[in-house]
Amino acid sequence: MREIVVIGGGNAGLSCAARILRRRTGETARVTVVEPSPTHTYSPMLSYVGSGMAGLSSVCKAQRRYMPSGARWLRARVTRVDPQARTVALDNGTELDYGDLVVAPGITPDLDRVPGLQAALDGPFAATNYETQLATKTWDLMSGLREGSAVFTVRFDDAACGGVGYKPLFMACDHWRRTGVLGGLRVRVVVEAPELFPEPRVAGHIADALRRYGVETVLDARIESVDPDARALRITRNGAPETVDYDALHVVPPHRAPAWISDSGLGDGGSVGRVDVDPETLQHVRDPHVWSLGDAAGLGVMSSGGAIRSQSPVLVHNLFAAGPAQFQRYDGYTVAPIALSRRTLLLAEVDRQLRPEPSFGVRDLANPRPWTFLFDRWLQPALYWKGILRGLI
Numbered sequence: 001m002r003e004i005v006v007i008g009g010g011n012a013g014l015s016c017a018a019r020i021l022r023r024r025t026g027e028t029a030r031v032t033v034v035e036p037s038p039t040h041t042y043s044p045m046l047s048y049v050g051s052g053m054a055g056l057s058s059v060c061k062a063q064r065r066y067m068p069s070g071a072r073w074l075r076a077r078v079t080r081v082d083p084q085a086r087t088v089a090l091d092n093g094t095e096l097d098y099g100d101l102v103v104a105p106g107i108t109p110d111l112d113r114v115p116g117l118q119a120a121l122d123g124p125f126a127a128t129n130y131e132t133q134l135a136t137k138t139w140d141l142m143s144g145l146r147e148g149s150a151v152f153t154v155r156f157d158d159a160a161c162g163g164v165g166y167k168p169l170f171m172a173c174d175h176w177r178r179t180g181v182l183g184g185l186r187v188r189v190v191v192e193a194p195e196l197f198p199e200p201r202v203a204g205h206i207a208d209a210l211r212r213y214g215v216e217t218v219l220d221a222r223i224e225s226v227d228p229d230a231r232a233l234r235i236t237r238n239g240a241p242e243t244v245d246y247d248a249l250h251v252v253p254p255h256r257a258p259a260w261i262s263d264s265g266l267g268d269g270g271s272v273g274r275v276d277v278d279p280e281t282l283q284h285v286r287d288p289h290v291w292s293l294g295d296a297a298g299l300g301v302m303s304s305g306g307a308i309r310s311q312s313p314v315l316v317h318n319l320f321a322a323g324p325a326q327f328q329r330y331d332g333y334t335v336a337p338i339a340l341s342r343r344t345l346l347l348a349e350v351d352r353q354l355r356p357e358p359s360f361g362v363r364d365l366a367n368p369r370p371w372t373f374l375f376d377r378w379l380q381p382a383l384y385w386k387g388i389l390r391g392l393i
């Protein structure tokens with residue numbers, strides 16, 4: 001019997017563990033999930049919490065309800081992996097042997113990388129949906145703004161599902177327009193990339209929406225620091241320093257993977273410190289018994305929960321394949337659902353080459369529509385809790 005250890009009971013870890021246990025053919029497996037948290041967080045819903053359209057109870061649920069039946073749950077935190085000895089060290093001082101290892105601990109905000117950011121988030125004028133407990137503050141801050149300057153930051157490469165940084169912006173703008181205060185506000189989006197979105201058609205829709213709401217765009221920026229006392233973002237553009245003042249700030253912070261990935265010799269050497277896997281087979285490039293998926297996997301695509309739906313079947317197939325000749329390949333599918341108002345949303349679905357890859361074979365899901373908004377707000381969460389985490393979707 002195969003001994004498989006899964007690190008992380010998030011979207012990637014649980015959907016993969018459930019899929020392994022659902023297999024009805026071939027070799028059987030014993031699956032251990034190492035996950036310290038008693039709570040499972042459905043992060044995509046945080047965008048709706050930060051827009052006043054959902055409560056935290058729809059984000060956080062008891063982990064034990066979603067642990068796949070048949071899996072052993074170890075409530076501990078991994079501190080190191082020894083790929084030679086095939087052991088995992090835990091924070092309770094014990095060690096765990098594995099035959100195969102699936103590394104899925106996600107990535108977390110790296111607030112220390114931006115001087116002043118933590119202090120700004122601790123103060124009254126800045127928030128982020130990327131920290132569960134701060135999402136309600138986003139809405140308190142934005143819905144309470146009547147005059148002055150609102151600033152939203154967006155980044156793609158080193159944050160989960162980067163494009164969703166536009167959600168709090170557009171849903172706040174729609175709210176301000178409906179309540180008649182938008183005209184009196186100065187609203188800016190600071191994008192830490194040369195374009196509004198890597199796929200041109202999606203970038204065009206975002207540009208149209210920004211124009212409609214009168215939002216100013218600051219492209220190709222690098223956020224150097226935040227000064228919470230002066231309420232100012234210090235950025236550089238084309239090598240020159242600039243200051244962006246705010247009265248209300250929503251930040252998409254840079255993220256990092258757990259340090260033990262690199263310390264254990266499993267890292268890809270990048271700034272986020274993700275796992276060095278083959279981006280198509282999801283197998284570690286140096287160790288055939290180590291696999292990874294989800295935000296912590298170095299796959300060269302914008303990470304997202306939607307991407308895990310494509311990765312999980314590939315990883316599970318390859319884990320039990322007779323050899324590399326039988327491997328399946330992940331094509332790099334990823335998605336960013338971007339709400340352009342409080343009732344319309346577009347699905348930016350692309351493959352590794354940034355070519356459109358619509359889920360249902362319908363090309364214009366990249367057009368903003370009311371039904372895709374309803375899908376994202378209401379149907380997708382139900383599919384997540386009832387199907388995705390159970391390895392059914």
Ligand SMILES: Cc1cc2nc3c(=O)[nH]c(=O)nc-3n(C[C@H](O)[C@H](O)[C@H](O)COP(=O)(O)OP(=O)(O)OC[C@H]3O[C@@H](n4cnc5c(N)ncnc54)[C@H](O)[C@@H]3O)c2cc1C
Nearest residue numbers: 008010011012043044077078105106161294295304305306
């Ligand atoms: C605000 C926000 C909005 C988003 N919106 C969308 C969206 O609309 N659509 C979309 O597709 N995606 C969205 N995403 C991205 C999506 O949530 C992530 O891509 C997805 O959750 C990644 O799953 P994961 O399992 O890799 O990581 P996570 O879901 O973060 O799970 C990682 C798990 O590993 C555990 N862990 C961490 N360290 C250790 C350790 N040392 N030992 C053991 N366990 C550990 C953690 O406790 C956690 O349970 C959003 C993310 C955020 C933050």
